[in-house]
Every structure is written in C-alpha cells, then in structure tokens.
Amino acid sequence: MKLYYAPGTCALSPHIVALEAGIPIELERVDIRKTPHLTEAGVDFAVINPNLYVPALELDDGSVLTEGTAIVQLIADLKPDAGLVPAFGSPERYRLQSWLNFIATELHKVYSPWLFHPEYGTQAQDVARTKITERLEFAEDHLARSGPFLMGDRFSAADAYLFTIVGWSEFAKIDLAAFPHLRDFMSRVGARPAVRAAMAAEGMKVAA
Numbered sequence: 001m002k003l004y005y006a007p008g009t010c011a012l013s014p015h016i017v018a019l020e021a022g023i024p025i026e027l028e029r030v031d032i033r034k035t036p037h038l039t040e041a042g043v044d045f046a047v048i049n050p051n052l053y054v055p056a057l058e059l060d061d062g063s064v065l066t067e068g069t070a071i072v073q074l075i076a077d078l079k080p081d082a083g084l085v086p087a088f089g090s091p092e093r094y095r096l097q098s099w100l101n102f103i104a105t106e107l108h109k110v111y112s113p114w115l116f117h118p119e120y121g122t123q124a125q126d127v128a129r130t131k132i133t134e135r136l137e138f139a140e141d142h143l144a145r146s147g148p149f150l151m152g153d154r155f156s157a158a159d160a161y162l163f164t165i166v167g168w169s170e171f172a173k174i175d176l177a178a179f180p181h182l183r184d185f186m187s188r189v190g191a192r193p194a195v196r197a198a199m200a201a202e203g204m205k206v207a208a
Helices: 012-021 068-077 091-115 118-146 157-166 180-190 193-201
Strands: 002-005 026-031 056-058 064-066
Touching: 002 012, 012 068, 012 157, 012 193, 056 068, 064 068, 068 091, 068 157, 091 118, 091 157, 118 157, 118 180, 157 180, 180 193
Parallel strands: 002 026
Antiparallel strands: 002 056, 056 064
C-alpha cells in the first residue's frame, strides 16, 4: 500500500495507525502548496484524488481510498490483533466511529483559518478559536472520566486522529494549559514509538 501525504497534515493519522499495526506502507509526499499538486514521482495528484487533499491510500490492487476516517479503519482492520479498532458490529466500534466523526467535523475543519485560509482574517480565527475551545473542553472532560485514551485503557485509531489534530493547536496559538488531561494525553501519545517514527519519517519535529 502507498500513503500519499504532506507533512503536518491529517495524513499523519493513518501513518501512525499503520506503524502501530506493524503494516508496511510506502510513503509518497505531495506538494499541496503549489499548483498543480505534484507527488514526489511527478504525478499530478488530481489524478489520484480529484479533491486535491491528503491523505489518499493506494491499495495493492491499484484502487485508491480517500478520507482519513475511512483509511484508518481499513488499515486497522487489516491487523485486528493490534486492537486499534473494535470488531465490526460491536457497540464499541460505533463509539470509535462516533469519536472519528466528532474529530473530523468538530475539530479538524475548524482549524482551517490558520492552516489553509489565512485570507479569512482574524474574525474567523476568533470564532474558530471559541468553537475549538468548547470542543477541547468536551474531550478534556471525557479523558478525565474515561481516559487515559478515548476508548478507555487501550490506544485506538481515534487517538491517532485526535493527537494529529490537537497537535495543530500551537500553530493556532491555542494554549492547552487549561486542559491538563488532554495535555497529558498529547504527551502520552507523542511518546509512543510508532508516533515518533511516523513524525520523524514525515520530517516533523519530534519532542525530545
């Protein structure tokens, strides 16, 4: 399998899941800051994903899967013994999907005024910061009651996604000091060997 990624994006999440599961995965970087978006191999990324965003996962049969929340589940399901996703049909699987959906819709896209649309200006950033703070409070309360991970005692694909998105907070000037359980979560997940390896492979800063 081949994962198309760009450093510092949500593509880190499926990369982490693949390494946690011990699944070999090829990486191909995409330059998303230029038009057209070209891969390292010089391929126009629009041919791979017409929506022009990462991640995209090329499967062994040559087909391509997009959308990070789908990709992390496919990868994790390839290695069920790794325990990164609960079994299909179980109530826990739907709880995991609930967390993936929450992160995707209530956190991920709200960071856009800083990451992808600075032209929106400071007013949009102020509105986004308020909403992000509210959603981080929700995650903080859950971790305080049910942690150390989103699904309890075991690390899951949802934790990889939350770590990736909350990791943008420094760039967005959102202080995690008010969220001690979430801050501890970030340190705990960031110390995992697979997480550190994924970040290093993508050229990202890894905490000492």
